[in-house]
Amino acid sequence: MMDEDQRDTPEEDLKPDDYQRFKNLGSACLTGGDDAQLLKFLQDEKNQGIVKSMGCVLMEPLLNEVVNKEKGLDYCQAAITHLTRTCRPEELLQSLLQLVEDIHPGAISEIIIALVPHFQTVLLRLEDRRAAQVGLILSALQRQLSRLPVPYTRQQEAADEYGLCRCCAALAGFTKSFVEVVTGKDGNYVSAAEDEELRMELLKFCMRSLREPLLEAELNRERKSSLWLFATEIMVTLPAIQASLSELLFFSSLKKSSLVDNSQSRESRACLAYLLFVQLVTMDTFPAVFSPVFVLQCNMEYIDQLLSSKKESHLLKGLALYAKSLESVPDNSLAVSLLELKSFYSAPQNLRQVLTDCPLQHLRTSGLQVLQLFINKLDAEAKHKFFRCMLKASNHAGVESYIVKNIKNQVELSMEPGNSNPWFLGEEFLSLLELVLCLPQGAETDLLNSMDRIMESLNLLRFLLIRDKEPWSKTDVWEELTRLKDEYLKMLRVCISMSRGYYSAELKALREDRKLKAREARDAARSARIVKSITVKRGNVSNMSPEVQHQVLQSALVTFDLMESLIVRIDEIAEEKRKIGH
Incomplete structure (x- = not known):
C-alpha cells in the first residue's frame, strides 16, 4: 500500500499531499474490495508509526463502507477499532467530530450508531480534558439527532424508520459509563474538579434530551416504548449525578448562571415536570415538603409553556400536568392574588385557545375538564375575577356560555345557608352581571353565533328572578x-326582530330561487340568467346546497322563537314579583 521510504518518513516531514494520498490509497482498497488487505496493512507492526500519524484520515472511508455495504463489514469494523486504539486520541476525536458535523441527512442514525462505541474507546484513552470532550461529543450527536423526525404512534416507534429510537438507546449506553465515573465505583459522589465538569456536561445532555426528542414523544408508563425507556434513563441519571429535581424545577430561575442551556431550559423543565408529577418517574426521590399550592404555582410556568404550543404532544403534556397539579389543591382555596401572576393569567388564556381553536376533539374535551377543575379550586373572589377576565377576553360564545353557567352555580351556592358572599350575592355581583347581560355588537349581534351565551344568560336571569328577593334586601x-x-x-x-326579518327574507329568497329552478326545465337560457342574478344577491348562504340552506334558515327562526318565549x-x-310586592 505504501513504499518503504514513505513508511520511514519522519512525522514532521509529512505534507498534506501525503495525508491525501494515504486516504486515496485506503479508499481504493475499499472500493476494490480489498478490505482484508487494508486491515492487514493497518495491523502490521512495521506500519504502526504511519498508522499513528495518518490513520485518522481513513476513518471517513471506513465508516462509509460500514454504512453502505453488507460485505467486508467485519474487516472494516476491525480496522476502525484498530485505529481508535492506535491513532492519537486528540486527533482522532477531532476527525470523528468532523464526521458527525458532516453527516448526510439520510445517514444520520447509521453513522451515529456506528460511531458511538468508538467515541467511548477514544475518550477512555484521553489523559486530560475528558469532561470537555464528552460535552462536545454529546452536543454534536444531539444536534444531528434533532434533525430526525420523532415517532409518535406505536407503529411509527416500532418501525423506527429513521433510527431515532436506536440512537437514543446508543446514547443512553454511552453516557452510563460516564455516570459511573461521576458517582464513583461505590456509588458515592466524587468532588474532583474534573468530575464536577463531567457532571455538568451530563446534566446538559439530560436537559437537552428532555427537550429533544422527549418533549415531542408520547410518554406514558402504560406504553413501555423505546422513548419511554430513554426518558426513564434520563430521569434516573439526574439524581445519580446529584442534580436536585426540586432545584431544577422550582429554583433554577433564581440562579444567575443556569446549569443548563438557557434557551432550552424552560421546555426541558416542562418535560421534566410532566415525567415527575404526571408519570411519577423517580417521584420517590422527590422531597415531600412542598405544599400543593406551591407546586401548582411553580408548575404553572411549564403548563403555560406547553399550552402555548400547537403540537399535540405538548398540549397533552400541558393538560395532564395542569390537571395533576390541581388535584391535590383543596377546593375554593386559591386566592385572588395568584391571578395577578403572569403564568396564572396566560395559562388559562392558552387553555381557552385549546378549547376554541384546537381541531382535536379529545384535547378539547380534556381542556374543558381542566378548566372546570381550575375554577373549582379558586376562592369566591378569585372566581369572580376569573369569570370577569374570561367574559372580556374569550370572544367565543361556547366558552362564555360555560362561564355563565358557572356563575349561575356560584350564585345558587351563595344563596345556601352559611355560604353567603358579596362576590356572587351582593353589590360586587352586579359588575359581573353587567358583563353577562351584554350584547357587545348591540342590535347587530349575530344571534346564531351567540346563541349559547344568550340562552345561558337568559337562564341565569330567570333563575335570579325566580328566587326570593330576601338575599338582596x-x-x-x-x-x-x-x-x-x-x-x-x-x-x-330589537336584535331578534332584525335577525328574524333578515332570515325570513333569506328564506323567501330561497323559495323564489326554487321556483326559478323549476322554470329552468322549460326555459333553460332565460332561467339561467335569473338564477345567476338571485345567487349574487343572496351571497350569504349561496355556497350551501338548497336543502342545507333551507334547514339553516328554518333552524334560525326556531331559535329566535325559543329566545323570545324565554x-x-x-x-x-x-x-x-312586582304584583306581590317582592
Missing part, C-alpha cells in the same frame, strides 16, 4: 338587577 342590588334586565331584554328584542317568561316572572 339590604342593598340596592334588586333594583339594579331589574334595570339591567330591562335594558338587556329591550336590546335583545324573554316573555322572564317578563311574566318579573311582573308576578
